[in-house]
Each structure stands twice: as C-alpha cells, then as structure tokens.
Amino acid sequence: MIVDRLIEWFPTSAAWPGITFIVAVILCAVPVFLFIAVYALVAIYGELKISSFIQDKVGPMGQGVGLHAWRWGLLQPVADALKLILKEDIIPSSADKKLFILAPFIVFIGAFIAFSALPFSQTLIIADMNIGIFYILAVSSLGVIGIILAGWSSNNKWSLYGAMRSAAQIVSYEIPAALSIVAVIMLTSTMSMQGIIQYQSGLIWGFLPNWLLFNNPFTFLAFFIFFISGVAECNRTPFDIPEAESELVAGAFTEYSGMRYAFFFLSEYANMFVVSGVAASAFMGGWQSPIPGMLDTPGWGLFWFMSKSMFLIFMMIWFRWTFPRLRVDQLMDVCWKGFIPISLVNIFGVGIWHLIVG
C-alpha cells in the first residue's frame, strides 16, 4: 500500500526512470528498521523483566546515582545495545574473513525483508502482495544460510556443531510451518495477508470472533503446530540447540562480539516478531478487533495487531524460562514423526470439516 502510494506522489521523471522507485523503497526500509530497533529494545526489556519475575528476582532496577539504569531498569536494554556497539569487534585470525563479516547481514536480511508483507493495520502495510504469506515463508528461510556461514567461517569446532545443528533444525521445521499455512489458505482461498484477515471478520456461533483459531478444530491444531515450529525456527527453547549454553557455549555465534553479535541478537528478536505477526494475522484475526462492531479504525487495528503479537512473544519468553532443551535427534523425531504427519492429517481434516459444515 505505502509503496504504491509513494510512487503516485513521485511521478517517474524521464531522466532517471528507476530513481523514484529506489527513493520509495528507502523511505519504507528506514521506518521498518527503526521499528525493529525500538521493538527489539522493548522485547529485550520484556525478556529481562519476565525472566526475573519467573525466577523470584526483580530484574534490572535502577536506583542510585548516575545514569545507572534509571527507574525500574528501563535504560537497561539501551545500556546493553550501547555496550554491544562499543565493544571491540574481534575477528579470529584463522577465520574466513569475508564470510565471517557477511554472515550477520544475511541472517538480519532474512528477518528484515519479511517485514514488508506484515499487515500492521488495514492501511499500514508496506507491500500488500497477493502472495504475501507465501513470500514471508520463503524469505524467512534465508536466515539459515547466514547461520551456517557464521558457523563455518569462525573456524571453530563448537560453532561448526552449532551451525550443522541449526541447519538441520530450521530447514526441517519449515515444512510443518508451511503445511499448517496450507490449511489456512485452503479456507481463505487467498494468499494475500489482508485477504486472510478480511476472511476472519464477523462472528461465529454467536459470541466467538470468526478467527481461524475457532472456526475449525483443525485450524486450531494448525495454529499450535505453526506457532511451535515458529519457535523452533527462531532457535528458542525448548529448541535452542544451536546455541545451547551448557554444551556449545554459544553455538554458531561463539566467535562473534560487539556490533556483529548485536546483529545476530537483533535478528533473533526480529524473527520472533515475524513468526508472532504471521501467527496473529493468520490465526487470530490480525488487526480485526474481537468485537466486530467497535474499535476497528486503522489506528485501533494497529493496536490489536501489536497486542496479539506481543502476547505471542510473551508466550515465547515464557517457554524459554520453563522448559529444558531437547536433544538434536529428539528434535528431529518431534518434527518428522510428530508435526509433519499431524499437519498432513490436518489439511485433510480442514477440507472435510469445511465440506460438512460449509
């Protein structure tokens, strides 16, 4: 939406035909980057506080003299970001320099360009493509290449282990995620994100909002499969084997420090938001307000979308501080023997249910 409107405002001048298009893209990319940066700070603060509350601690608090961490530790994430930026950026001597430098950017790009299809509200969407959800799934698998590059180029056995594990994990968890999205598309018969959300308006059985979560028991199952394989894609517990603290120290990111590590950190949180955003809009009605009549202006739409995504991110943080970690082969069993068969049956089930209930 924004890209088309921007192109209308800047007519393509004859001299440089593509210049307006590039200007328009830059004008969209910068706000998305700012949004990711601000959202990451909020998410890091949320993680610090929620994990501390779960563990009977109070987390970062900020009394005392000086910039400390202000009140309730609000400045703690800013302090972390500054620390990472100012820290010395070491490149191991035996590392493969070019790949080592390239890896964090590929991982970040994987998460960053997926934002362009996320429906923030009725009007606020960067590019409302008619293959929106397909595009997001395709692009988010780009991150794996970055992690493998990072693991291989830092020339250290531990990162190699981490890279191989994450390659196996993310690639195999793409399949159940895609299959559960297939179940959604079968119902909404459109792949554009706005179309999927429009399908979910209105009420079902009188009081329940017509989210895909409720209107079909099989899509209810598809939501959980999609969400949990999304957690696996962001390498979060209980699937955080690539950077398992107690075994591989920090997995593929062991050799990184300073700004590069900040990029990995940022892309992990960006990935989390992409997964929650897609899950919220595909299954929980995106910017639809739960009460169909009221509060569905674009402004409120943004509020609903953000609150649903933030709730799912809260769930991810909650998972992280409760569950132990799966072993690599158990992780593969869960995916290949658990999620994929169920999501296949699911697709079949959605069709039958739709046929009968209509």
Added chain:
Amino acid sequence: MTDNLEQLIKEAVEKALEGDIDVINNIEDRVTRSKAKAALVKAKREAIKEKNEASPDENSNDSSDSKKDKTTNEHIAELLIQQFPDDINKELSSNKHIQIQPKNWLVISKYLRDDPACLFDSLQCITGVDLGEESDLEVRYNLHSMTHRHAVEIRISCPRKKAKVPSVESIWRIGDWFERETYDMYGIEFEGHRDLKRILLPEDWEGWPLRKDYEVQETYHGIIVPKVKEGWE
C-alpha cells in the same frame, strides 16, 4: 623397622597390663621405653573408662566391631594361608591387616574376588606409604565385599629403588586410576597396567612428591616453582 617397634610396644603394654611391669623397664632404648610407658598409661585410662561406662551398646558395638574385624582379618588370613602358604608372611600380619609378598599378588587378588567365602568385589582405596627415610615403600589395599559386608586391608611392601607391584587393574576396574595416582605420588611401578602415566601432576613433572626424600624441582618449563612464601616481608 618401625612396624616391629610398634609390635614390641604392643606386647610390652599387654604384659604390663597383666601386672609384671619390668618388661617395659628393661627396654634399652630410652625413646621406645617412654613411648611404651605412654601407651601403658593410655591403655590403663582406656580400661578404666570401659569399666565405669555402664552403657553396653556403645562399647560392645565398638569392641565387637573390632572383634568382628579381627575375625575378618584373621579369618581371611587363614583362608589365604591355606591357598598360598608361601606368600603371606604371618608374623607381620596383625588383626588390622594382612601382609603379602608382591610376587603373585594378581592370583591372590583374583582369588579374593571370586572365592565365595571372600567375594571382595569392591576395591575401596589404594594408599601408598613411604615407611621411612631409607626403608621401603608400601601399598595398602582396602577391600570391601558388597555381599558379605565385610572389609579387609592388605599391605604389600616393595623396595624403594625398583618398586614393582603387579597391577590389579584387570580385576577391579577402579584400580586403573588408583594405581595411576599412587604411581604419580610414589613412583611405584604397577606391572601390567594399561597406560601407567601421571594422573594429577603434569606428565613431565620430575620426582615423586609424597616420598619423604622429595626435593621440589627448581623450575618447571621455565616457571619458578615457589617453595616458601617470600615476597611480603
């Protein structure tokens, strides 16, 4: 040498307890005589304490325990003497331990583990001892049986220069690490051990630390080995 000294004192004290005191008086060496006297006083005090302490269970448990121990050690010693008459030297073994020649210790230990009467299936501890400046080294094995729940201590002494004792690693798996530690500290060669090398100290450390005549080496890979804490007078 110190062992039979201790033997001498023990007999003297027992005789003195029965009444004829001059056995202690005619020990020539002044030091041993004073030690014998001290042991006598202790034994007397012990006897008095036993008498006036009415509570039977403490004491009987203690004495029966040592009685039981005595019988276990004695009992096992007799068993072993029937099987291997020339290897056990009876006179040195006391109620607390059995003294064995190192020659075919491997066969004896296999017997100790497999014989239904002993069934010592767990080797509790191997302790290396340096008996004195010039006297020989000694290896003490504490064995324990999980089924019979009884324990025995076996001592093997070997000359200081070429200290060789057959390794029991093939019989009790833990012998592997215990023997490596005893080798590390005392330099006792255990023949037949899989890979006898130091376990606690770095491989190329010279000297055997727990021997009484051990001098710390000056430097290790160029790093000065600090002997006494200087530097902050």
Added chain:
Amino acid sequence: MGIVKGDQMVLNIGPQHPSTHGVLRLKVVTDGEIVSDIEPIIGYLHRCFEKHCENSTYEQVIPFTDRCDYIASMNNNFGYVVAMEKLMEIKVPDRVEYIRIIMAELNRIASHLLALGVYGLDVGAFTPFLYMFRDRERILDIFELTCGARLLYNYMWVGGVSHDLPVGFVETVYGFLDYFEPKLKEYNEILTYNKIFIERTADVGVLPPEVAISYGVSGPNLRGSGVKWDLRKDEPYSIYERFDFDVPIGEGTVGTTGDCWDRFYVRMLEMTESAKILRQALKDLPQDGDVHQAIPKKIRPPKGSIYQRTESPRGDLAYYIISDGSPQPYRLKMRSPAFTALSVLNEISRGWMLSDVIAILGSLDIVLGEIDR
C-alpha cells in the same frame, strides 16, 4: 546406538567449559554427534592436599578438608573428625554428636540442591536452578548463624565443635524444614516429571550395578543403579543408628534402572530422608553438655593407622590416617567418591551423543576440588 567408525574428530570439552562442574578437561573422540571415547584429564585443581597435611598439625588439617569438596565441607570435616576420634578413642558428649548430625544433614540437603539445580542447568532448564539456589541460601544462613561462615566452615573440631548453637537455632531449622518440604513438590512439577526432562535423561548413561561396584562408585550414583549401600545404615558411625530413615534406590520408574533419571530422583528422595533425620535429631537434641569439653588441648594420637569411611553427599568419603605419635600426621589419604564417579564416565557414555555426555557428567555430580585434592 552402536559405535560408528567414521573419520573421528577429537573435541576438547576443555578446562574452561560451562558444564564441567570445575576445572576438568574431557578429551572426547566424536564422530559427528556420537561419542566413541572420552578421556577425562584431571589435575588442574591439584593443591597437594596430602603433602600439605603432612606439614601441618592435626588441628590445621581441618580447614584443608573443608576445601576438598567445597560444596559439602561439613561432611568432609565430619569424616576427618570421626576418623581422628576413632584413632584417639575420644568419647564425644551427646550434644556434640547431635549438632554434628544436624549440620551434616543440612549440608547434605544443600549439596543435593546444588547438584540437582546445576543438573537442570546442564539439561537446559534455567529456572529450577534458581529456585533451588534460593532455598540453599536459607541453609547457608543457618550455617552463618552458627559458625559465621557460609561455604567453608571449619566447624567440627577433633573432639567437639568450634561454636555452640546460637539461641533460637532449633526454631530457625524447624522454620526452614516447614518452608522446604512443600518446595520439593514444586521441583518435581517443574523438572522431574517434565516430559522433555524425562526424554533427555531416561535410559541415558545406564550404569549396571556390577560395573558400578567394580569401578568403586558409591553414594547416590551406586544407589541409582539399585545397589542398597548407604554407610549411615550399613556401617553406622557417630550416632546414625539412633535415627530411622530409609535408603532410596533407583527402580527404573521412567527408564531402565541406573540411568540419569534414577540418579537424579535418588538425590531428590534423599533430601526428604535427610529432612526426616533432621526432625528426629532436633526433637531429642540434648540441651546440656559443653561442646568444648572433649577437645584435647594438644592432639597427639598414638602410633597407628585408621581407615574410616563416612557417607558424604557424593558417596564413600574415607580418610586413611597414619600417625607416628607426633602432632603432625605421618600420612593422610583422602579417598574421594567423585574420583571414582568420574572414572566410570568413559564406560557409560560411549555411543551416546554430545549433549548426553554433558547430561551424564551432570548426573554423576562430581566436584573437581575433591577429585584433584
């Protein structure tokens, strides 16, 4: 999972590693994820404890025994002191015996709490570690109340204890026990019966009983394999025969007997047993009796040797003391239970994956201070 021969890679789970419970280096020969051989290399924390003891008097040895197994230092003192009193035939007043039992059992709970918490950390669950440390702090406060120190106490001396109990000690310990018992149910809910935890630990690193006995393994690791052997019951020292408590052994409720889950669960049950002993000891703790009365002014034990075993939270902790009548020990050997537990690591973790090796190492609950002495 048989042993797969491919091109092997030697991986150093090096002296600096988040889950080696101290300074231990594991030379692991792996093929991909599957481990075919492990050689533990120890000695990084060797402080020549035995040579040190030969140059210090019998009283001065006690602070060193603290520092061997720094997580259960009360039980280390207890082992040394029981051996010395048997060597010198000192009869200790009842009040001191009860104080020692209370301190040893409190220290056993604290040591097990650390072992289980860190084991949760090795398997990936971060929160139970912090819950268990929060409860362990309460025990450390009790120790600070009595002997002023929180980790290395030097509390039990030969013939008595260094400080008498403070006023209001019994109520504090009762308060702790009432606070602690419901917490065990919480640990079980969050970790023991968690399906992922069971998946990670059941049938992993199975230690058959005869291998355990041949490797001299003892304590919760041996009981996890189903062998009912507890020194407090089978060879009672001090006044353990006055308390009735049972000895939990692994029955393979989840996987086969002797796997990591059994060793974990045996420690969990042992904490309830220690709480039971504590309640009985607190009930009939004699009020009168001076704790310094039986402490000899000058410790000069008679010539002779003693091998005395006690039950430390990690297994059979034994002291072999040879004295030649002088105030300094002629030879003092400490048989450390974690030393034998580590030696069995190679046998039981062949063919398992890399993350299992970390889980098995955690379930053996080793402390490097005690292994390297």
Added chain:
Amino acid sequence: MGNYLRNIWETITTMLTGMRVTFQHLWLIRRNNVTLQYPEERWPRPERDIGFDHSNYNVIRSRLHVDIDDCIGCLKCERACPVDCIKIDTVKVPNRGEDIHSIGHTGITANGTKKAMVVSRFDIDMSECCYCNLCVYPCPEECIYMTGGPNSEKHEIDYEFSQYDRNDLIFRFAKKVSDEEIESATSISSERES
C-alpha cells in the same frame, strides 16, 4: 499408536504443569521476591544473642582485628595459623610490666598480665588468610578476633575491606614506631639499670 498418543498427551500435561508453576511465580513476584538491592540495602547482620560467655559470642568471620595493647607476643596465633599469614616480631623488655611511653608500650594488659615483650611488628596478610578462626581460639588475652567477635561493640561488621593494591591487604597492627626507637628505648633503660 496408543503409545504415540499417550506420549503427546503426557507432553502437553507436563508442559502445562511446568508453565503453571512458573506463572505462579510470575504472578506472586511481590510476595516472594528475594533480591537484595546491594548498595542501598546492606546484608542484614544475622540476629544472634551476643552472650558475654567467650565461646558464645557473635560469630561473623569477616576481618581479623588485634588489640595490640593486650598482645603479649606469645606467638600462639602465629603457630596456629594453617597458612602462616601472621608475622610477629618481638623485642625483649628490660623490666616486665613497665610502661615505656616513648614507644607507647603499656606494661599491663587488660587481663592484668605483665608484658615481657614489645611487639614491634604484628602483620596479618588478609589476602592469605583463610578465615578459619583457628588463631582466635588459643589467644590467652583474647586480643585477636574477627570483627563481629566478642568485643563486637567496638567494630561494626566489616566485610567490605577490598583494596586496589594487594599490599594494602597486609594489615599492620603494631604501633607505628621505627625499629631504632624501639632499640634505643629498650636498651637505654637496661644501661640505666646496670
């Protein structure tokens, strides 16, 4: 197939119980918060009955302190220390129990024993000390104790004595008097006598 479904069901139920426990902690954070905001809230001194009886005093193993006026230089604490971190030098006093004002030496200790030695140097290296409290026990004058020891009214608990330089951790308790002065003080009085 049954086993497969039971596995799934078990996973779900145990996951939910685990999450219930963590949510309870999240919800009741105000009640069971254990954090101590260190610089503002100090470690509470364990409430303990400071009896007058020597063995029942308040025991906090923090920093060693020596009342040098009561010290008679018997070197018992130096011998009792397992890590030899106490160094004492003494000089013989010509006549016992006499004050020598030039070097601030008091002849009689608090317990009334006459001093035969001037303690010219009494250093404890707190970076070496292993806080085992073995030196406090044999002292006849009870002049060496850990702050928080028997005379704890004089000292607040002091567990923040870290320094930037390791040599500052060597606490010198002897009077700040140079050796020559001590020599001259102890020798003059002996000449006067002879």
